[in-house]
Amino acid sequence: MTSRAEIDEAYANASHIPGGMEYPARWAAAAAAFREDHPPQEIAYGDGARQRLDLFRPEGPARGTVVFVHGGFWRAFDKSAWSHLAAGALAHGWAVAMPSYTLAPEARISSMTREIEAAIGAVAGAVPGKLRLAGHSAGGHLVARMACADLAPGWRDRVERIVPISPLADLRPLIVATMNDDLRLDMAEAEAESPALRDQVDLPMTVWVGAAERPAFIEQAWLLAGRRNCPLVEAPGRHHFDVIEELAEPDSPLMTALLS
Template sequence: MTEMRAATHGQSRAEIDEAYANASHIPGGMDYPARWAAAAAAFRESHPPQVIVYGDGARQKLDLFRPEGVAKGAVIFVHGGFWKAFNKSVWSHLAAGALDRGWAVVMPSYTLAPEARIGAMTREIEAAIGAVAEVVPGPIRLAGHSAGGHLVARMACADLTPGWRDRVARIVPISPLSDLRPLMGATINDDLGLDEEEAVAESPVLCDQVNLPMTVWVGAAERPAFLDQARWLAERRGCDLVEAPGRHHFDVIEGLAEADSPLIQALLA
C-alpha cells in the first residue's frame, strides 16, 4: 500500500487540506448544502418517512421511506460530510430513484466527530442496517457518499460479522474515502483524532475483504485525491469502477433521485 500513501507523503497540512477540498473547486459550491436541504424538506412533505430509533444516542435514528405496495427490499444511503457534518434529513430527495423502482429507502444519521471516533461510527452504521433488516424483508443494497462511501465500504470488511450480511446484494461507495492514513495530516484530523492504528483499522483498502458485490462510483471531474481514493478501493476489491463523465463531488449523487439513471441502475443491478 506504499503507493497509496505516496499521494500525500511529505505534503504539508495546507497541501493535504487543499487536496481534499471540494467546495472551493466547484462553481457555486457553497450553495449546495442549502439546495440539498430545501429539496429534502420538499420531498419529506410529500413522502413523510417513518423514523426508527436504532440506538441510545441522540443521532442514532433513521428515516424509512416505503414505496407503494410491498417493497422489493431496502436501499440504505449513508450520508457524507467528512464524518463531522450533516444528518439524515438533508438527503431525503435522493430516495426518489429507488423508491420509484419499488424499493424501501433508508437514511440513517450517526454520531459525528468530535463526539464519536470513526470506529464508533462504523459500528453505528452496522447497527442501523441491523435495525432495517428487522423491519424490511428481502435484499439489502448499500450506498454511501464520501465519508458515507467509506462507511458502506467498511461493511464488506471481515472484522465485522453482522447477521444481515448474507442479505447484501450490492454495495456502491460513491466518491469514497478508502485509505484514511493521508487524513492524519489534515486539519480535519483535529476533530477526527485519527492515529495510525485506527486509520489502518478503518481503511477499507487495508482490511481483510468479504466477498460482496461492489461497484465503486466517482465523478470524473472530482479532485485527484478523490479519484485516487476511488481507484484504490476498486483495485483492492477487484470490482467495477465507474468515473461518471462531467460529475464533481457534489453532483455525483444526483442520479440517486432518478429512477432510470446509470447510478440507480448500478445500485439495483
C-alpha cells in the same frame, strides 16, 4: 512529506466547484420538499441522539431496501438533508433507509462504523428482503467498511450490492489534515478503519466517482476498486457535490448500477 496545507487542499471540494457553497442549502430545501410528499418513518437504532434513521416505504410491498449513508467528512450533516435522493429507488419499488450517526468530535470513526452496522441491522429487522448499500464520501467509506472481514453482522447475507460513491478508502493521509483535529485519527485507527487496507468478504461492489472530482478522490476510488477487484465508474462531468444527484433519477446509470 505532505504538509497539512497540501492535504487540506487535496480534499477541499467547495472551493473547486462553481457555486459550491450553495449546495447544502439546495440539498436541505429539496429534502424538505420531498419529505412533505413522502413522510418517512423514523426508527431508533440506539440510545444516542443521532442514532435515528428515516425509512421511506414504496407503495405496496418493498422489493428490498436501499440504505444510503451520507457524507460530510464524518463531521457534518444528518439524514434530513438527503431525503430527495430516495426518489430513484422508491420509483422501482424499493424502500429507502437513511441513517444519521454520531459525528466527530463527539465520536471516533471506529464508533461510526459500529453505528452504521447497527443501523443496517435495524433496517433489516423493519423490512424483509434484500439490501443494497450506498454511501457518499465519508458515507462511501462507511458502506465499504461493511464488506470488511473484521465485521460479522447477521444481516450481511442479505446484501446484494454495495456502491461506495466518491469513497474515502485509505484514511492515513487524513492524519495530517486540519479535519483530524476533530477526527482524532492516529495511525492504528486510520489503518484499522481503511477499507482499502482490510481483508474483504465476497460481496458485489461497484465503486462510483465523478470524473471531474478532485484527483485525491479519484485516486481513493481507484484504490478501493483495485483492492476489491471490482468495477469502477468515473461518471462523466460529475463533481463531488453533484455525483449523487442520479440517486434521485430512477433510470440513471447510478441507479442502474445500484439496483441491477
